[in-house]
Each structure stands twice: as C-alpha cells, then as structure tokens.
Amino acid sequence: MDQAAGEGQLAVKLGRILREVRIRSGLSQRVLALRMAARGRGYRSVLCRLELGKIERPSVVLIADYLRACRAKFADIAEVLEDYVRQVPQAAKAAPEPVKPKRGERGSAVGERVERARRLIARRFRRRQLEEALYGVISAEKAKKLTSGELAAFCEFGRRRFGILERTRAKPERRQRQLEKEARRVQEFSLPGDLTQVIADAVDALFAEMERSGALDRLPDTRDFRPETKELRLGPVMRAEKRLEEEKRRRMQVQVRRRAAACALVKTDIAAEMEFERLGQRQRAWLLALIEEMFDIALRFDSEPEERDRRLRRLVAGSPRPGAARDLLRRFRAAFARRRALVPGRGGG
Numbered sequence: 001m002d003q004a005a006g007e008g009q010l011a012v013k014l015g016r017i018l019r020e021v022r023i024r025s026g027l028s029q030r031v032l033a034l035r036m037a038a039r040g041r042g043y044r045s046v047l048c049r050l051e052l053g054k055i056e057r058p059s060v061v062l063i064a065d066y067l068r069a070c071r072a073k074f075a076d077i078a079e080v081l082e083d084y085v086r087q088v089p090q091a092a093k094a095a096p097e098p099v100k101p102k103r104g105e106r107g108s109a110v111g112e113r114v115e116r117a118r119r120l121i122a123r124r125f126r127r128r129q130l131e132e133a134l135y136g137v138i139s140a141e142k143a144k145k146l147t148s149g150e151l152a153a154f155c156e157f158g159r160r161r162f163g164i165l166e167r168t169r170a171k172p173e174r175r176q177r178q179l180e181k182e183a184r185r186v187q188e189f190s191l192p193g194d195l196t197q198v199i200a201d202a203v204d205a206l207f208a209e210m211e212r213s214g215a216l217d218r219l220p221d222t223r224d225f226r227p228e229t230k231e232l233r234l235g236p237v238m239r240a241e242k243r244l245e246e247e248k249r250r251r252m253q254v255q256v257r258r259r260a261a262a263c264a265l266v267k268t269d270i271a272a273e274m275e276f277e278r279l280g281q282r283q284r285a286w287l288l289a290l291i292e293e294m295f296d297i298a299l300r301f302d303s304e305p306e307e308r309d310r311r312l313r314r315l316v317a318g319s320p321r322p323g324a325a326r327d328l329l330r331r332f333r334a335a336f337a338r339r340r341a342l343v344p345g346r347g348g349g
Contacts, residue, residue: 010087012053014080018066019051021077025070035069122218126166126210133206134158137199149244157186158199165207166216262339263295269335270328287328290319294332 033043049055134155160182168175210216276284301308319325
C-alpha cells in the first residue's frame with residue numbers, strides 16, 4: 001500500500017471514530033458547528049466531509065476544536081494517530097535518483113545550436129542569391145520606368161514564388177496549387193504581365209540551378225561564410241517600399257482632413273443661409289447631423305447620380321421632419337455644388 005492510499009484509509013478511519021465520538025456526546029452536526037465557535041455558514045458541510053474521510057489531511061486545530069466541542073480527548077483517537085505516525089514516508093522508500101552526467105547534454109545542446117546557425121546562414125545565403133537575381137532582372141527592365149509601388153510588388157512576387165518552390169519540394173501537386181493561387185493574387189495588382197513572367201522565369205531558373213547543384217541541402221561551414229562581406233544591393237528597393245507605405249498613409253490623412261474641411265464649409269454656407277443662430281440647440285444639432293449624412297451619401301455615390309438621388313430622397317423621407325429635410329436638401333445641393341472642387345478626388349483638388 002503506497003502512502004496516498006494509506007493516508008486515505010486513515011482519513012476514513014479517523015472520520016468514523018470522530019463520528020462515533022459525536023454520537024456518544026448526543027450532538028448533531030448543526031449543534032456541533034455552533035459549539036465550535038460558529039465558523040460561518042456552510043461549516044456543517046466541512047464537518048460532514050471530515051466524518052466521511054474526504055479531508056485527507058485535517059489540521060490539528062480542527063480536530064482539537066472537534067474534540068473539545070464533544071467533551072472528548074485525544075486519547076479517543078490515539079489509535080489512528082499511532083497508525084499515521086508508524087507509516088514510513090514515501091520519500092524514504094524511494095531510491096535516490098542517480099546523478100546524470102551533464103557533459104554529454106552540454107555537447108548535444110551546443111551541436112544543436114551550431115546546426116541551427118548553419119541552417120540560418122544557408123537560408124540567408126539563398127535569400128541573397130534570390131535578391132541578386134531579382135536585382136538583375138529589374139535593372140534590365142529599367143527602361144519601362146517602373147513606379148516604386150510596381151517595383152515593390154515585383155520583388156514581393158519573386159520572394160513569395162521562391163518560398164513556395166522551396167517549401168513544396170517533396171509535394172509537386174501542392175506546389176502547383178500554390179503557384180496558381182499566387183498568380184491569381186498578382187493579377188489583382190494589375191502589373192505588366194510580361195515582366196511578371198520574366199521574374200517568374202528567373203526565379204524558377206535560380207531554384208532549378210540550386211536544386212541541381214545541391215545548394216538547397218548543403219550546409220555551409222560557419223567559418224567559410226561571412227554575411228557581412230556581401231552588401232545587399234536591393235537596399236534601394238526596400239527603402240522604396242517604405243516610402244510607398246508612408247506616401248499611402250500621408251495621402252489618406254490628407255484626404256481625411258480635406259473631406260472634413262469641405263464638410264465644414266458646406267455646413268457654414270447652409271448655417272449662414274438658414275440663420276442657425278435663431279434656431280434652438282436641438283434643431284441645430286439635428287440639421288448638422290443630417291448635413292453630415294447627406295455629405296457622406298453625395299461623396300460615396302457622386303459617380304452614380306441616380307443612386308445618389310435615390311438615397312438622398314430616402315433619407316429625407318425617413319426623417320422626423322420631412323418638410324424641413326426637403327428644404328435642407330435643396331440648400332445642400334447648392335452648397336455641395338459650390339464646394340465640389342474641395343472634395344478629395346474631385347476636379348479642382
């Protein structure tokens with residue numbers, strides 16, 4: 001019998017003896033809980049678990065309070081305490097674990113780190129060869145005057161295609177599906193198809209050469225390769241990608257500010273025409289909110305006059321004051337036409 005099973009049997013035996021002591025004293029669990037200084041609601045369930053042996057290691061204070069409330073002594077449970085004391089601790093039974101040598105473990109850990117470093121260097125070397133191949137293709141195609149966005153998209157296409165070829169060496173069917181998916185993704189950018197095919201051919205040729213020469217499986221010696229000895233010549237491309245993202249963010253911020261300014265001017269024109277200072281606060285707030293909704297509809301559907309007019313009429317019909325909304329719509333059309341040049345993406349701005 002192991003220690004856990006022995007402690008469980010002793011807890012059950014202790015609970016049975018304590019229950020007999022309580023019954024001999026003529027006390028119920030509720031009265032016993034009150035005599036034990038009323039430890040709070042639900043304490044009767046603690047006594048029930050103690051008598052059923054559900055508490056494997058009850059505290060000495062709990063047992064002492066229990067015996068004192070029953071007018072009993074520790075001599076009544078001496079047999080159970082003696083059985084517990086005579087048990088041999090489980091730690092004394094178990095044999096000491098042999099000390100394992102650490103030298104072999106340290107050697108294997110160092111070997112794993114060296115292996116990871118060599119694989120990392122190999123990946124960086126293949127990546128540099130890919131970048132140089134892309135640089136050669138792009139340099140030959142400079143006459144086409146690519147924008148920075150097209151340049152970044154072409155470089156990303158080459159990297160993704162090489163990654164697909166490298167990951168799916170053992171799965172040709174999966175490779176074909178991923179290449180077709182990548183081709184569909186590139187079509188969304190409306191890039192020149194001839195240059196896309198040139199880059200794809202260059203990447204495929206580079207991968208085929210690496211696979212034929214065994215460069216994909218060969219791990220270089222860490223002493224024979226120094227990443228800092230070669231300079232990455234696609235640094236300008238990476239800087240162009242960063243400039244493109246910053247330009248997109250700047251244009252978005254400018255459009256948001258110009259749109260807010262145009263909407264504010266439309267509100268100012270209508271407020272001056274309708275003499276907003278004579279209106280109540282609630283009416284002014286309602287009119288300004290309605291102008292913002294009209295401005296948003298006019299801006300989103302400016303190229304679709306029929307849809308724009310339909311949505312504006314529906315907005316007016318659904319307002320709580322259709323008459324005032326129709327008058328506001330008439331004034332809004334005139335103000336929007338005057339400020340049309342300030343709206344982002346329209347003629348004049």
